[in-house]
Amino acid sequence: MQSSRRTFLRQASLGLSAAILSPYLFSCQGNKTGNGPFHQLGIQLYSIRDLIGVDPVKTLETVAKIGYKHVETFGVDAAAGKYWDLPITELKNVLEDNGLKTHSGHYDMSKYLSRHHQEKENIEKYIEIAHQLGQSFVVAPVTPMDDLNNLKVEDYQYAAEQLNKAGEMAKKAGIKIGYHNHFWEFRNFANGTKGLDILIAFTEPDLVDFELDIYWIEKAGLKPQSYFERYPGRFSMWHIKDMDKQYTTPVVGEKYDKAGFMDIMKEIKYTEVGTGAIDYINIANYANKSGLQYAFVEQDDIYMPNKFESIKKSYDYIERSLAK
Template sequence: MKIKILLLLALTFSMSSNLLFAQKGKQLFPQTPGMVSYTYRSSFSKDVALTLDTLKALGIKDMEFSNLFKRTAADIKKLLDERDMHCSSFGVSYDDALNKTQEVGQNAKTLGAKFVRVAWVPHKGAFTLAKADSTIADFNTIGKRLKDEFGLTFCYHNHGYEFEKHEDGTLLDYIIKKTDPAYVSFELDVLWAFFPGGDPAGLLEKYPKRFKLMHMKDLRKGVEGNLSGGTPVTNDVALGTGQLDIPAILKAAKKSAIEHYYIEDESPSYATQVPQTMAYLKGLKQ
């Protein structure tokens, strides 16, 4: 009887160990990421079709266009359709989003996008509470128009300068809390959350429903951040080779409302770094 019990316990332990091993062996990021057109801006400016062919060969299907590269939205949509690719997000300037909302909305719809994104608030010097207040008012206006007239979701992409301290948090916290969640969502740029001293994973955990899009990028080791919102493009490195804890960020993202993950690599070495980033993501285990 004791032998049977021991055998049963051994079998149970073995099964549990195998299950644990299998779980650890699961891919953390099994899907193919999307791509921000800004990564390939140099290539796109020369030949949009050929650049899309390059991205398709990498397995990329999901695009965020931040520029139409002297084409019409209809032209780009046709090129995407011919390659079984799609555009999920359309990035525009703050001024265009505010003052050319109709044109922006029409272009986004033509592209097939569901999101419109702004990545920079024009300002001089430090980002202030007064600027945050005017930004909040503008974002609520832009977001309502895009939602009501086009069924689009407006997102703001953080850029580092919004991490100025305010009360018990930052001005980014203030913007998130004061914008209407029915009309304003966010795109988390993980580098531009880390660079000013923030915690990308912590932001996702703090606001699990507000972030809908993500820019995945990494910061060169040894580089010290600040609140400027800028750093040389050569400080963008392949994921997993820099300072950010990418696995922790992705684990937090999986529990959040993130719908699209885009690679953004501003470095001139994007042609070699993007494949390296994709291999790194594919190799991540839980």
């Protein structure tokens, strides 16, 4: 019964999607050559989490056929040493078989970064897994989520100290620690200081880099260019997704800073890169200033029926408009 259900899910979610894409899968491979981050484009696999959870091998094959050159991992079962039921050595083989690399991974550090948790994630294990995969970055994808509306300066200072400690551990393996933002890191403290400012100021540049999520900084009512100017060279990674033109209201400020998380999420809607409100043409001009090494398409929720078609649409726009 379980086997039949798994087979059905695989056929329904993957077979149908691949069939819809098949007329142009081979024609959509990168036409432009180059070594820049927009030519060598990656994808955060969380974007297609339901597909990769059903059939990781077929999903990665399709990602490669669309033209993506590397993937950012998420959701490791560190104790079992597996991603999506694939042992790490097998995942590495699947990536190599499809000409894919992985330079970065998201690893849950929410307890590690929390000054209120005594129990901590095993950072050494994360570094070991990243090293096995050939990754250069172990990225903390989110702050502690327990009480977002009451994060204090001290919470960000503690998180920065923890990131530095992890960076010292990772340095021995030739790996850096990274941090990925959402919108709440841009809420104001005294004198307009923001949580992300504290994290940047209190972390060592040779140990900790930042992965700027372009959508979330824009959704906070700020411009990524301002952070690239203020902190040049600190943003070696970008997450690229677009903002639905009907959902552009910033979610940082008096009205939202004490609102419930689910109420805020009603103001959130994503779309494929190049179809929304974010001016990526201008932002891309700051790639060198930011220190960009790796760019990833990431769409937290995809609303198109065919999710492969969605990530292809974002890929095509970046290749056409940003990979100059």
